[in-house]
Amino acid sequence: MRKITILGATGSIGRSTVDVVSEHPDKFEVEAVVGGSNVETLAETAKRVKARCAVVADATKLADLKEALSDTDIDCGAGEKAVLEAVDRPADVILAAIAGTAGLAPTYASLKKGRRIALANKESLVCAGQSFMKAAAAIGAEVFAVDSEHNALQQALMAGQSQDVTIATITASGGPFRTWSREDIAAAPAEVASRHPVWAMGAKILIDSATLMNKGLELIEASHLFDLRADQLDVVVHPDAIVHAIAQWRDGAVTAGLAAPDMRIPIANALGFERRLKMPYPVLDFVKISRLNFEAPDEERFPCLKLAKAVLRAGGPLPAAMNAANEVAVAAYMGGQIKFYDIYTLVAAVCSVYAGEGVRAPASVEDALAIHNDATKMAQEHLELILAKH
Known part of the structure; x- marks a missing residue:
């Protein structure tokens, strides 16, 4: 039996992971499930996989989660501290699928000797890939795609x-x-x-x-x-x-x-270690x-693909800055504020600033988040300029 903790249990990757684990109750026991704010789905998931602990990232939803799990003995938690405590619970595998920069700190905290990190959080590598992989190697944690x-x-x-x-x-x-x-x-x-x-x-x-x-x-x-x-x-x-x-x-x-x-196929491969799961x-x-x-x-x-290739070649703070600017631009597009190609225009504008700064690649989660926050602010300023032109 391998203990697994699922970060992002209510998202598409998390749900697919639950399907895989449910197919093999003789091979996996779920230590913890972590979700964002969807208490109903999180509680249903926790019950389905018989998790020992369920945590909702939204600190205001603790009472709702406790109520939803009142007929069980599942431990409940809410908020950033509770998420990190869930990560710290004993587990052989951490399925890291919290979307966005919200998943960066919990995924970093998942790195422990002998653990496998089944990684689906892009930001851990896009924003802080060099430091993340270096830390994993130093600690003795295995990162599996x-x-x-x-x-x-x-x-x-x-x-x-x-x-x-x-x-x-x-x-x-x-x-x-x-x-x-x-x-x-x-x-x-x-x-x-x-x-x-x-x-x-x-x-x-x-x-x-x-x-x-x-x-x-x-x-x-x-x-x-x-x-x-x-x-x-x-x-x-x-x-x-x-x-x-x-x-x-x-x-x-x-x-x-x-x-x-x-997605259940690559997840099964990541959870199976050296053996293929049926x-x-x-x-x-x-x-x-x-x-x-x-x-x-x-x-x-x-053109966003061409820009990302250039950012990959340049390295440094650019990947983290590009990711942050893209989050702002995509949110604006989804909200009907900007047009499709404005996404590229906004992200390229932010990247052009960071390309000339000569800042080193982030050496820690804190560095990556600092770049993210600065680039987010800059992207919001560029968004205002685009909106003014419209």
Whole structure:
């Protein structure tokens, strides 16, 4: 039996993790489940997996959580301190899926000797990847990828050593605007941008997928996870969503990670350690699939990807600043304040400032959050300028 704590238990990754754990009650026991503010779903989840502890991040929801779990002996907590206390409880695996910078501190605190961090919180690597991976190595914690692309790449890279990789490629479905003209994309509202053709995800990630910023962020994650240079990483559009990552080697060999587009598959791989968990999913029928399609991403129609690649090459504080500015821009777009391409304009404006500062990469969570807060303020100022022009 392995003890697991699920951070972000009420989100899409958390729910998929609950499905995997529920398929194997003889292999996992859940120590704690942590959610944001959805008390009803958190309580239902805690009961389903028989968690010992349930924590809601919203400090005002403690009474509601206690009421929802009053017929159980599950420990309850609320607020930032309670989240960190849940992280500190005994566990072999921490599934880190709290979205946004809110997940940065809890994910960092999860690093303990002998633990596996099943990582789905992008900000830990985008905002503080260098320090996060260094800390994990020093402590003796194992960081294992959960995102479908990174998990597939992790498996593909087992065929060799990172210095022998010529190109490591992650795939993108292309999002809802893959075949749209720039003019049509420019006029599209957030509700249309949120209609992903393959994956069901959180609202913010859906917009990031539409701009292809999500793939740029994943390139930055991959560089830290696998110690790969910017020139060893690439993105290809693959609308079939069957091939999730490809590793090409200097001897001409190629290895790839393929699976049906279901997040429970990479999660099962992350939780299984050296053993594959048996899951009730059909085997891919390649005769029915018939062909696999690939195309180059159009960085003119999707300039956020081009910007993210430049940020990856530059490093320093830029990834954290870009992430913060993107959060502000996406929220404004979702709120109907700005147009689709204003997202790129705003994020690029903030990045241009940080590109000239010569600030070092964040060496700690505190450094990363400081950059995030500064860049957020700057992005909000640029947002006001954009709104004034409209």
